[in-house]
Amino acid sequence: MPVEKTIIFVCAMYCLALAIFHAMFWKLFKWEKDLASLTSANRAIIQILNCRLIYFFLFAAAICILYPVELYTTKLGKAFLSGMSIFWLGRTIEQFIFLRVNSKVVHLLTLVFFIGAVLFILPVFLSNT
Template sequence: MKELLNNPENLLIIGAIYHIAFVVFHLLFWKLFDWVEDLKKLSFTNKAVMQIMNLRLIFVFLVFAYISYFNGDELLNTKLGLTMTSSIALFWGFRSAEQIFYFGVKNIASNLLFLVFVFGTLLYSWVFFVGFNSN
């Protein structure tokens, strides 16, 4: 485990897989949450906004996965890369807090998602920490 934690390149590969999993999850939103029916209850504008935001999140997750997999050296050794890793950590940190704020703590599935989001926070915080200390 210590070897894994001290090898940020491997952690970034884990991060890429993590983000691809979110791409798949978000692509399934229409089916998982019965959006075809549920979104009919919204106004035209809100229905469009919900779907556009989900599609943009899918794009963001693809970008996070791509740069984590193909640009590890830059993420670890440049100011822009460190800004990016800290931003990804903050993205997941805020998402963790929002999970509790909006969904509470009484639902097991929600709590599991919270832990998944915390994992992303810790993963990219550690990558930032290792990269920051090596520069």
């Protein structure tokens, strides 16, 4: 199996893990209690955005599982992988802008986001097509 295909499978598992993590936000962050202090619009926006992220991560995982060869051999696939890498690089940078917390968990998440950026760009650079 080409290394690109293996990395893209890891990308799929990465996205699946992030989808599961986001699905746990309601309990992890006690959203029922914490979001109650927000306006109904802001409460809805946060939950809707989280639901859309869960969908996006599941969609990205499905694309990686169903079309791995197309992802590293076509211009469209490489654009998708590059876009996903930029998504995770942006998320890494946003940690430093919006979540300035000196915490091991926050630092670990920052590393996880950076790993996502690297994982998604690797098949683009490794492919010969």
